[in-house]
Amino acid sequence: xxxANPQSAIRDPQTxxxxxxxxxxxxxxxxxxxxxxARFELRRGEVHALVGENGAGKSTLMNIVAGVFQPDEGxxxxxxxxxxxxxxxxxxxHGIGVVFQELSLVPNLTVAENIFANRQPVSTADLIxxxxxxxDTEQLLQLFELDVRPTALLKNLSVAQQQVVEILKALSLRxxxxxxxxxxxxxxxxxTRLLFENIRRLKQGGTAxxxxxxxxxxxFQIADRVTVMRDGQYVDTCDVSAVTEDVLVRKMVGRExxxxxxxxxxxxxxxxxxAENAGxxxxxxxxxxxLREGEILGLAGLVGAGxxxxxxxxxxxxxxxxxxxxxxGERVRVRSPxxxxxxxxxxxxEDRKLQGLFLRMTIRDNCAAPSLPRxxxxxxxxxxxxxxxxxxxxxxxxxxxxxxIRQQAATLSGGNQQKVLxxxxxxxxxxxxxxxxxxxxxxxxxxxxxxxxxRELAATGVGIIMISSDLQEILGxxxxxxxxxxxxxxxxxxxxxxTEEKIIAAATGVVL
Amino acid sequence: MNEPERKNEGRAQPDGMCWAWRLTQxxxxxxxxVILVAAAAMSCASKDFRTPGNVLAMLLGLSVxxxxxxxxxxxxxxxxxxxxxxxxxxxxGAVTAMCLVAGxxxxxxxxxxxxxxxxxxxxxxxxxxxxxxxxxxxTLGMMSVVRGALLVVTGGKNISGLPESFTVxxxxxxxxxxxxxxxxxxxxxxxxxxxLVVIGDLLLRKSRFFRQNYYLGGNEKAAILSxxxxxxxxxxxxxxxxxxxxxxxxxxxxxxxxASVTSGxxxxxxVISAVIIGGASLQGGEGTVLGSFLGSLLMAIIVxxxxxxxxxxxxxxxxxxxxxxxxxxxDTLGKRRQRLV
Numbered sequence: 001x002x003x004a005n006p007q008s009a010i011r012d013p014q015t016x017x018x019x020x021x022x023x024x025x026x027x028x029x030x031x032x033x034x035x036x037x038a039r040f041e042l043r044r045g046e047v048h049a050l051v052g053e054n055g056a057g058k059s060t061l062m063n064i065v066a067g068v069f070q071p072d073e074g075x076x077x078x079x080x081x082x083x084x085x086x087x088x089x090x091x092x093x094h095g096i097g098v099v100f101q102e103l104s105l106v107p108n109l110t111v112a113e114n115i116f117a118n119r120q121p122v123s124t125a126d127l128i129x130x131x132x133x134x135x136d137t138e139q140l141l142q143l144f145e146l147d148v149r150p151t152a153l154l155k156n157l158s159v160a161q162q163q164v165v166e167i168l169k170a171l172s173l174r175x176x177x178x179x180x181x182x183x184x185x186x187x188x189x190x191x192t193r194l195l196f197e198n199i200r201r202l203k204q205g206g207t208a209x210x211x212x213x214x215x216x217x218x219x220f221q222i223a224d225r226v227t228v229m230r231d232g233q234y235v236d237t238c239d240v241s242a243v244t245e246d247v248l249v250r251k252m253v254g255r256e257x258x259x260x261x262x263x264x265x266x267x268x269x270x271x272x273x274x275a276e277n278a279g280x281x282x283x284x285x286x287x288x289x290x291l292r293e294g295e296i297l298g299l300a301g302l303v304g305a306g307x308x309x310x311x312x313x314x315x316x317x318x319x320x321x322x323x324x325x326x327x328x329g330e331r332v333r334v335r336s337p338x339x340x341x342x343x344x345x346x347x348x349x350e351d352r353k354l355q356g357l358f359l360r361m362t363i364r365d366n367c368a369a370p371s372l373p374r375x376x377x378x379x380x381x382x383x384x385x386x387x388x389x390x391x392x393x394x395x396x397x398x399x400x401x402x403x404x405i406r407q408q409a410a411t412l413s414g415g416n417q418q419k420v421l422x423x424x425x426x427x428x429x430x431x432x433x434x435x436x437x438x439x440x441x442x443x444x445x446x447x448x449x450x451x452x453x454x455r456e457l458a459a460t461g462v463g464i465i466m467i468s469s470d471l472q473e474i475l476g477x478x479x480x481x482x483x484x485x486x487x488x489x490x491x492x493x494x495x496x497x498x499t500e501e502k503i504i505a506a507a508t509g510v511v512l
Numbered sequence: 513m514n515e516p517e518r519k520n521e522g523r524a525q526p527d528g529m530c531w532a533w534r535l536t537q538x539x540x541x542x543x544x545x546v547i548l549v550a551a552a553a554m555s556c557a558s559k560d561f562r563t564p565g566n567v568l569a570m571l572l573g574l575s576v577x578x579x580x581x582x583x584x585x586x587x588x589x590x591x592x593x594x595x596x597x598x599x600x601x602x603x604x605g606a607v608t609a610m611c612l613v614a615g616x617x618x619x620x621x622x623x624x625x626x627x628x629x630x631x632x633x634x635x636x637x638x639x640x641x642x643x644x645x646x647x648x649x650x651t652l653g654m655m656s657v658v659r660g661a662l663l664v665v666t667g668g669k670n671i672s673g674l675p676e677s678f679t680v681x682x683x684x685x686x687x688x689x690x691x692x693x694x695x696x697x698x699x700x701x702x703x704x705x706x707x708l709v710v711i712g713d714l715l716l717r718k719s720r721f722f723r724q725n726y727y728l729g730g731n732e733k734a735a736i737l738s739x740x741x742x743x744x745x746x747x748x749x750x751x752x753x754x755x756x757x758x759x760x761x762x763x764x765x766x767x768x769x770x771a772s773v774t775s776g777x778x779x780x781x782x783v784i785s786a787v788i789i790g791g792a793s794l795q796g797g798e799g800t801v802l803g804s805f806l807g808s809l810l811m812a813i814i815v816x817x818x819x820x821x822x823x824x825x826x827x828x829x830x831x832x833x834x835x836x837x838x839x840x841x842x843d844t845l846g847k848r849r850q851r852l853v
Contacts, residue, residue: 317737336739354733361730369738372724381718382719
C-alpha cells in the first residue's frame, strides 16, 4: 500500500513541520528572468496550491524542485537540509514525486510495466516477477477504482485513464512530496473526486502535495494553503479558507477581471446546422439536434460519453455511418475533414499538441494550415504577402503574445497556443465551428480572452458547438446545453434552467 | 496584461531583424559559406581545381544525384524517405537500354523507363500510405526487390551498344567558350538537373500543393484535421520520387552509353546524407530542394578535392561520413540551445 516514505519524511522538530522550503530562488534563461527571488514553503501533510498565470514561473519553480533545472541563486531545503538536484533521478531518490502534465508513459507497454517502469519486482537472476508486478499494480489500481487490468496495454486506455496511471506511477514511489501539475485536465468529475479522496487519505499519512491548477474551484476543494506567483516573483501565501476566488484572481493578474464569460449581445438567428439520428459504430447513436446561427451550444458529458467522437464525425475525421447532416437546410455528406472544411465546418481538437498544432512550425504557417487554398493564387503558388497579412491580423485579433508571426508554435505558452489553434479555424470563415475543450490547460487571463473571442465569433453568425468538461464554462457560455451519456443525447437545457447538479445528474445517470 | 508571458517568449527570431542577420539564419547560407571556403582553399591548393573543365566535370558527376535528391527532399520534408532510389535508377536505366537494344524508338524506350519508375514509386506509396507499413521497411524491401528484378531481367550482364540518338541526351553539350584551345560547354545532364532543381525548389517553397508536405511532416494528425488529403499526398510523393529516380537512370545510362547492373549502389544513402546536410531532418517538416542541392555540391567538392589532392580514395568515405555527422551535430546543438530557454 502507499504511505509516505518514512525515510525521507522524517519529521525534524527544528523545521516546524516544513518538508520543503525554497528561499529566494533565482533562475534566468538567456534573456529571461524566469524566477526572481521566488519563495515557497511546504508543510508535512498539507496540500499546497501554486497558482499564477502562464509565465508566472510556477513550472520553472517546480522543475527546480523536480531536478529538471538547477537554480542560479537561492536555496532549497528538504527537511531542513540544503539540497541541490542535478537531475530528476536524484530528486526522485530524495522522495520527490512528479506528475507532469505531459504523460511520460509508453503506449506499447502494459499498465503494470508503465507504473513500475525500470523498477519491476525481480526474482532471482534478475527476471521480472510478473505475478508480483501484476499483484502490486492491481492494488494500486483498486485504490483509484480504475477499471483496467494490469496487463492492459496503455495505448488501449482513454486519456483520462492514462492520466490516472501517470499519477499512480508517481505515487508508487511512496514520495514524501508529490508535485501534481494540472492533474485533472483530462479527468471527469467522478475521477477527480476519486483523486481528491486519495490525496486526502495520503496527506493523513504525512505526504505533502504541491498542486498546480488553473481551476480555482479545485483549489478551494482540495488545498490547505495557496501561494500566488506573478512574473517570476512571490506574491503571497494564504490559507485557502481565508481567501475567495476573486481575491486570488486579483493577486494573480494584478488587476480586476470582469465577468469572464461575458454576455450575449446579439440575437440568435435561423437554424444553420442540423444532425438527424446521427450515429457511428458503437461510439454514439440516434443523435439529433439543431444549431442556430450565432448560438453557442454546450455539449456536456463525461469523458468517453461520445462527445469528441460526435464532433470528429461531424467534421468527417471518422465519418458518420448512420443518419444525416443538414447545413442551412441542405443535406451534406462529410466524409473527410477536407470536405468539412469545404462546407465551412471547423473542428478545434481537444489535443492541441498532438493533433492540433504544427509545433515546430511558425505561428504564421499554423494559422494558414486549414485555409491554404485561400492563399494560393494563379498556378497554385502561395501569396506570401497575403498569408503574412492574415497571420498578422490573427495575431492582433486574438491577442497572441509573441515576438512575431515567425515564432515557433512550440515556444508559445499554452494559452497562446490555444489562441493560435482557434485562429486557424476562424481562418476558414466557418459557418459551424466545433470547439473541443477550448480552454484546457489555459490560464485565467487567456481563458477570458478565448471566451470573448467565442462570443465575438458567435455575434458574427457562426454556430458554435462547444464540447467541454468544465461545467462552469458550459454554464457560463452556452445558450443551450446538451448532455451526452454512453453515446446518446440524454438531456437538453436552456441555459437559464441549467444547474451544475442537473448536468451532472444527466451525465452520470445518478442523482447526486 | 499578458506582459509576463512575453518575457518567457523572447526566443524565436523576431520579425524586424535586419536582412543580413536573417540571411545567416538560413541553412542554405551556411552551406554556401562552407562551399566558398572549401572552394577557395582548394583553388589555392590545386590549380587544376579552378579550371572550367574540372568544375563542369564535378557538376556532371553531381547531376544524377541532384535529380534524385529533389524527390528525396520532398519525401523527407513530408516525414518519409526512400531507400529504393538507387536500385530504381539502375533498373529503369537498364530497362530503357534493353528497349533500345530491342529496337524501340528513343521516346518509347525513355517513356518505358520513366513509367517503370513511377510504378515502383506508386507501389511504395500505396504500401506506406494505405497499408501503413513504415517507409523504412517498405523501401528497404523494395530496394532489394528492384535490384533483384534488375539482375533477373538482365541476367547480370551490362547492356551496351546503345544508339547515338539516345546517348546524345547524356553526352552532348551546349558549347560556351574556348579555354586553352578546348571547347568548353555545359552537358545536357547538368542542364536538366539545374532546371529541375530550380523548378523543384520553387514548387516546394511556393506552391500550395507541395507546401502541404511541411504540414504533413510537421504533424500528420494535425495535417489530417487541417483537411490535407494525407494518403494521396504520400502516394504522389513516392511516385514523384520514383519518376525522378527513373529520369536520373535514363540520363545516367545515356551519359555512359551503357547500363550497368551495379550502378546506383549506395546512391540512396549518399542522397539522404546530402539532403540532411542541406537542412532536412528525418523527423520531417524541414528542408529545401536548394539546400539539398548545396548539400550534394558540398559533398562533391569534398570528394573531388580529395581526389585532386591525391588523397587515398579510402579516406573519401570517412570524410563524407564525418561531414554528415558534423552538419547534424551543429544543427542539433543549435536547436537545443534555442529549446532550453
